[in-house]
Amino acid sequence: MPVKAPAREQIPFRRSLARLAPEARRIIPRLVAGLGVGLSASVLAVLVPQVFRAIIDTLLRAGATPSAVVSAAVVVLIMGVLEALLTFLRRIFVLDPATNVEASLRVTLYRHLQLLPVSFHDRWGSGQLLSRAMTDLNMLRRWLAFGAIYLVISITTVIVGIAMLFTISWQLALIFLAAAVPISIYSFRFRRQFVAASRRSQDQAGDLATAVEESVHGIRVLKAFGRSREALENFTLQAEELRATEVTKARHLAVFSMVVTLLPELALGTGLMVGLWLAATNQITVGALAAFFATAAAVANPVEMSGALVGMALTAKTAIDRHYEVRDEPVSIADPKEPRRLARPRGALAFRSVRFAYEPSRSRSAERKDDGARPVLRDIDLELVPGETMALVGLTGSGKSTLLQLVPRLYEVSGGSVEIDGVDVRSLALSDLRRIVSVAFEDTTLFSTSVRDNVLLGASTREGPEAEALLQEALDVAQAHFAYSLPEGVDTRIGEEGLSLSGGQRQRIALARAIAAKPAVLVLDDPLSALDVATEERVEARLRQVLAETTTLIVAHRPSTVALADRVALLRDGVIDDVGTHSELLARNSHYRYVIASLDTAPRDLDSELEAGDLDDLEEAR
Amino acid sequence: MSHAPRTARGTSRPGAPEAHAEDDVVLSREESRAVRRRSLRLLAELIRPVRVRFWATLGMVVVSQATKAAGPAIIALGVDRALPALLHGDSLLVWLTGAAYLAAALTTAGLTAGYVTSTAKLSQAMLLDLRVRVFRHTQRLSLDFHEHYTSGRIISRQTSDLEALRELLDSGVSSLVSGILFMLFTAATVFLLDWPSGFIMLTAAAPMFALARWYQKRSQVAYRASRVASARLIVHFVETMTGIRAVKAFRKEAENNEVFGGLAEDYRKVTARSIQLNGILQPGLVLIGNVTVAVVLLVAGLRVLDGTLAVGVLLALVLSVKRFYQPVADMAMFYNSFQSAQAALEKVSGLLEEVPTVVPPRDPTPLPDPRGEVRFDRVEFGYGEGPVVLPEFSLDIPAGQTVALVGATGAGKSTLAKLIARFYDVTSGAVMLDGVDLRRLSTTDLRRAVVMVTQEAFLFSGSVADNIALGRPTATRAEVEAAAKAVGAHDFIEALPEGYDTDVNKRGGRVSAGQRQLISFARAFLAAPAVLILDEATSSLDIPSERLVQAGLAKLLAQRERTAIIIAHRLSTVEIADRVLVMDGGRIVEDGTPEELIRGGGRFAALHGAWRESLV
Structure with a gap:
């Protein structure tokens, strides 16, 4: 279920548009110039039929000369060339400004998104953000360059054209008007319906794509259980729904195109009969009748478009609103006004009465309301001396990963403070803080660039022999030697667009990245979970040397990882249950034994170390 | 879903075997002939079940365009015949031409609605057929196939490639066919009314064709460039947003801003280029159309003076000539969608040709109660x-x-x-x-x-x-x-x-x-x-x-x-x-x-x- 955009209040059209002002101000002169030439072009197009009228009337009068025909043709030619030229100019005027506004809004949005806290990104899926950065802004550009100007031009053309029709004959003009008004109303309504239907078909197409994606990613499961037929049936059902929607959409379109072609033609047909009668009774000239048809032809298109253009303006307004909805999100984790500096960080890390609760989710109000109320972490007091390695142990969901992410301020504490060398992390500049603290996550994120750039991402130097040595050391500690045997060695592109690596390989690169940053504080979230036993052992042996000088907080699920640590903190339901060395905890804490010890599954032939406490824990597990 | 980033198409992706012809860019002549035959065969298979509707749709397009093109001629008839008759007190012809005009309008509108719906039904039936085929086939293919044919590629077969086909079938073909027919019928009408004007119009068609061809070539390049640029922009954007933790933790924001700024500017440039091309095509078409109207007005006007041409015909000529060029812009765009649909069909047919290596037996041995040895x-x-x-x-x-x-x-x-x-x-x-x-x-x-x-x-x-x-x-x-x-x-x-x-x-x-x-x-x-x-x-x-x-x-x-x-x-x-x-x-x-x-x-x-x- 994709994250739905939060419901928003109705913002008046003018206020939405006004928000664009800072970006739009620079381009307004050119937009106005574009509008000016565009208007002139369309007025020319509407005036040409008047020349037809004059020349046809002249031709029908006795004593017409060839020079009259020639001059009429020359006038038509000049007006025609001018119309083309002005059309060309209109595009020249608006092209650059519109694309520039689009590009600058896109870049600004991206910058803002990078500043927004992780908690914002937890709420908003990347697909939702992408559609705001691409589809919405494309829409806005099209509207600025075309829709907005064309709306004014079309309305002006229709008004001028109908005025012209009235100069020809009020009867004929009324007939045309009778067709034009319903068309623009109908085309406005049609656009709304059609946009709704399109959105539905987009949703269904998205669901279908998800079904395809899942059927491919889950192919092993489907094959293992022999469920391909069920998957196919489901898919067919969904595909048929999409087809039905598409056909409905086409029906809307068909009715629309029928109405917009039929009504003007009906008006013209009636106009033909009435016009002939008017001409026969000498109320109008034949030239005027000709001008009626030529003018009607020139106005028909703008009439048809005016409604759709109003609809387009509304869509553009929505796009603007959606854009600023994200832009208005506050950057809640930012640099302090006067940041303090740690000249030489030693890496003393302390949590002081830390409390943390996720922000109440605004998007899913009803079902997850309680999230905000229940803190994930409470009363966390923990101190690490420089160079110390502390393991965090606890069951899934006990808050280990959350605690780690408070250190580099990926999340902000709800109460209490996190301190490095006695300084609250909130009073450090973010870039300084994140230079001091380096992390490796359980779900590794690698970027689409070379292995080298991925590893040296947080390093102080990224080029030269020093960087090379750093790279080599980091890859060696993380046991990521495989990088050298990739097709292009450490220059091989990995990530989304490059070579795909296995889970274990990705974890080792991510670990190397954290190490290469040479941080004072290292934060590791179960960084070895995807490694096999032998590799894990080698990584640990090397890691132990590195960790000797670095303050480390490491989430551990296995006794082997705990062995790296000087002390262990046991988390239970968001509070620190106990702190001590591994053997101390093992001796005194039954919950610890329950979480970390595997011995109750040990072979029967070995001396059983089962204690009474363990049996209790087994009870607890049931 | 057209935004789905494509995985390494055509580029040499290290580690991926080069066995799949549909992703190769350069093909030998025989290969490309085989590929084309393969995709045409697939197209024929898809059309076969819906061929009756196919011909019916085509029929509707033909008739609707004929009646649409007839409009100006009926007006000419009205001015030249019905008006004099009315002056002599005979109103029958006025009623007849009026009725003919209305009948033509009704036919055009009704059949247009008919073929728009029918085209959609046609293309949706074919797409559904193809979707299910591809799905069933990928499910049937063995795991060794799935191990080297990345999931991203299968997904783009089902999404962006089918989308390209849909675009062509839904609007491309009908706009091309109706455009060509409309121009043909209009040209025929003009020739019937006055062949010298017909020649003038055909002469003007030459620069028109050249302009359209120029546009089509350039826009094809621009279109590809814009797809590449937008794909790169999207991939970078999605990577940043999904990896936001790592971006922040390793202070990649500034570097990202620079990269994204560059990508956004690239995208802006290619977008601007393709808009520019339109900005030349459309005024160009307006120019050629207007000049032709002026020339027809001159020549036909002089002949009206001679008395060799009726004034109503002059009006019909001017109206027809002006409308003659309307479909050109749409038709120039057709080639883009045609090309991407062709490429899509080649890829999809390639996927469908893959043979499963693990196949169930024809007459299996039943094993109702397995023990597990x-x-x-x-x-x-x-x-x-x-x-x-x-x-x-x-x-x-x-x-x-x-x-x-x-x-x-x-x-x-x-x-x-x-x-x-x-x-x-x-x-x-x-x-x-x-x-x-x-x-x-x-x-x-x-x-x-x-x-x-x-x-x-x-x-x-x-x-x-x-x-x-x-x-x-x-x-x-x-x-x-x-x-x-x-x-x-x-x-x-x-x-x-x-x-x-x-x-x-x-x-x-x-x-x-x-x-x-x-x-x-x-x-x-x-x-x-x-x-x-x-x-x-x-x-x-x-x-x-x-x-x-x-x-x-x-x-x-x-x-x-x-x-x-x-x-x-x-x-x-x-x-x-x-x-x-x-x-x-x-x-x-x-x-x-x-x-x-x-x-x-x-x-x-x-x-x-x-x-x-x-x-x-």
């Missing part, structure tokens, strides 16, 4: 034409035995296990279940008898209950819950917002990796096969959960004679095994009960010792 009879295996992965070996696993497969990464454990599930077929020899060659079993019988649970516990969108029920779709809710209880997943599932009915989101978003494994375990428990294969199925569980799973597993295996094959790095799983097979370099190097092997002092003993050390 597995036998490898002089089996040798290598992937496709590749090197031998498992050299010839034989192995007997009696029904009811629990076997642990142990060995380093790449030793061949998973490969051996996958042979039992018939994810691959052996190169030589045979794998038998209860004495029947796996290749003789129907898919239904095989999947009922053998189930494999892998490390990547994949969840489909839908509820937790749905996901478990995948193991046995006929299972009741009580049975689903019993399975979840057996693996210790019940408690956390109950704690989810809607319990068993909680939607697990796309790709198991809201449940952790460990919980995902528990759910996929429950799935296997529900299926309760005669042979259960677990490949690293507990790697993400924390120790207490692993204990629960093992207890459940022991219960399941004890319930009934059931064969189990277990692969695990963590040796704790091995403890419940009756027998251990140690593998190295594709060979089974040790075989015995755990106790025997530990006593024997071989590899397993060493591994086991190290593992014991690591425990508390």
Whole structure:
């Protein structure tokens, strides 16, 4: 279920548009110039039929000369060339400004998104953000360059054209008007319906794509259980729904195109009969009748478009609103006004009465309301001396990963403070803080660039022999030697667009990245979970040397990882249950034994170390 | 979905075999002829079931364009014939021309609506057919195919390629055909009314054609460039947003801003270029049209003076000439959609031509009540034409035995296990279940008898209950819950917002990796096969959960004679095994009960010792 955009209040059209002002101000002169030439072009197009009228009337009068025909043709030619030229100019005027506004809004949005806290990104899926950065802004550009100007031009053309029709004959003009008004109303309504239907078909197409994606990613499961037929049936059902929607959409379109072609033609047909009668009774000239048809032809298109253009303006307004909805999100984790500096960080890390609760989710109000109320972490007091390695142990969901992410301020504490060398992390500049603290996550994120750039991402130097040595050391500690045997060695592109690596390989690169940053504080979230036993052992042996000088907080699920640590903190339901060395905890804490010890599954032939406490824990597990 | 980033098309993707012709950019002449024939054949197959509608649609397009083009001629008739008649007091012709005009308008409008709907039905029927074909075929294709044909490519076959086809079928073809017909009929009308004007119009068609051709060539380049630029922009954007934690943690923001700024500017430039092309095409068309109107006005006007042409005809000529060029802009764009649809069809037909290597037998041997005895009879295996992965070996696993497969990464454990599930077929020899060659079993019988649970516990969108029920779709809710209880997943599932009915989101978003494994375990428990294969199925569980799973597993295996094959790095799983097979370099190097092997002092003993050390 994709994250739905939060419901928003109705913002008046003018206020939405006004928000664009800072970006739009620079381009307004050119937009106005574009509008000016565009208007002139369309007025020319509407005036040409008047020349037809004059020349046809002249031709029908006795004593017409060839020079009259020639001059009429020359006038038509000049007006025609001018119309083309002005059309060309209109595009020249608006092209650059519109694309520039689009590009600058896109870049600004991206910058803002990078500043927004992780908690914002937890709420908003990347697909939702992408559609705001691409589809919405494309829409806005099209509207600025075309829709907005064309709306004014079309309305002006229709008004001028109908005025012209009235100069020809009020009867004929009324007939045309009778067709034009319903068309623009109908085309406005049609656009709304059609946009709704399109959105539905987009949703269904998205669901279908998800079904395809899942059927491919889950192919092993489907094959293992022999469920391909069920998957196919489901898919067919969904595909048929999409087809039905598409056909409905086409029906809307068909009715629309029928109405917009039929009504003007009906008006013209009636106009033909009435016009002939008017001409026969000498109320109008034949030239005027000709001008009626030529003018009607020139106005028909703008009439048809005016409604759709109003609809387009509304869509553009929505796009603007959606854009600023994200832009208005506050950057809640930012640099302090006067940041303090740690000249030489030693890496003393302390949590002081830390409390943390996720922000109440605004998007899913009803079902997850309680999230905000229940803190994930409470009363966390923990101190690490420089160079110390502390393991965090606890069951899934006990808050280990959350605690780690408070250190580099990926999340902000709800109460209490996190301190490095006695300084609250909130009073450090973010870039300084994140230079001091380096992390490796359980779900590794690698970027689409070379292995080298991925590893040296947080390093102080990224080029030269020093960087090379750093790279080599980091890859060696993380046991990521495989990088050298990739097709292009450490220059091989990995990530989304490059070579795909296995889970274990990705974890080792991510670990190397954290190490290469040479941080004072290292934060590791179960960084070895995807490694096999032998590799894990080698990584640990090397890691132990590195960790000797670095303050480390490491989430551990296995006794082997705990062995790296000087002390262990046991988390239970968001509070620190106990702190001590591994053997101390093992001796005194039954919950610890329950979480970390595997011995109750040990072979029967070995001396059983089962204690009474363990049996209790087994009870607890049931 | 047109935004779906495409994976490495055409570019040489290291590691991916170059076997797929549809992704190659440069093809020899024979190859490209074969590819074209292949896609035309597919197109013909898709049209065949809907051919009646196809011809009916075409008929509607022809008639509607003819009546549309007739309008100005009827007006000319009115001015030149009906008006004089009316002046003589005969109103019949006025009524007739008026009625003819209205009839033509009604026919045009009705048939236009008709063919718009009909085209959509036609194209949607073809697309549905193609979608289901591609889906069925990818499901049928064997795993070795899926291993080298990336999922991203299959997804883009089903999304962006089919979207390209849809665009062509929905609007491209009908706008092209109706455009051509309209121009033909208009030209015919003009020639019939006055052939010199017809010639003028045709002369003007030459620069028009040149302009359209120029536009089509340039826009094709611009269109491709814009797809490349937008794809790069999108990939970077999505990568930043999905990896925002790492971006922040490693202070990549400034660098990203620079990269994104560059990409956004590239995209702006290519967009601007394609708009510019339109900015030349459209005024150009207006210019040519207007100049032609002026020339026709001059020539025809002079002939009206001569008395060789009626004034109504002059009006009709001017109106027709002005309308003649309207479809050109649409037609110039047609080529873009035609080209991308052609490329799409070539790729899709290529995918459909892939032959499954693991196929169910025509007349399968029934196995209604499997016991679970597995036998490898002089089996040798290598992937496709590749090197031998498992050299010839034989192995007997009696029904009811629990076997642990142990060995380093790449030793061949998973490969051996996958042979039992018939994810691959052996190169030589045979794998038998209860004495029947796996290749003789129907898919239904095989999947009922053998189930494999892998490390990547994949969840489909839908509820937790749905996901478990995948193991046995006929299972009741009580049975689903019993399975979840057996693996210790019940408690956390109950704690989810809607319990068993909680939607697990796309790709198991809201449940952790460990919980995902528990759910996929429950799935296997529900299926309760005669042979259960677990490949690293507990790697993400924390120790207490692993204990629960093992207890459940022991219960399941004890319930009934059931064969189990277990692969695990963590040796704790091995403890419940009756027998251990140690593998190295594709060979089974040790075989015995755990106790025997530990006593024997071989590899397993060493591994086991190290593992014991690591425990508390």
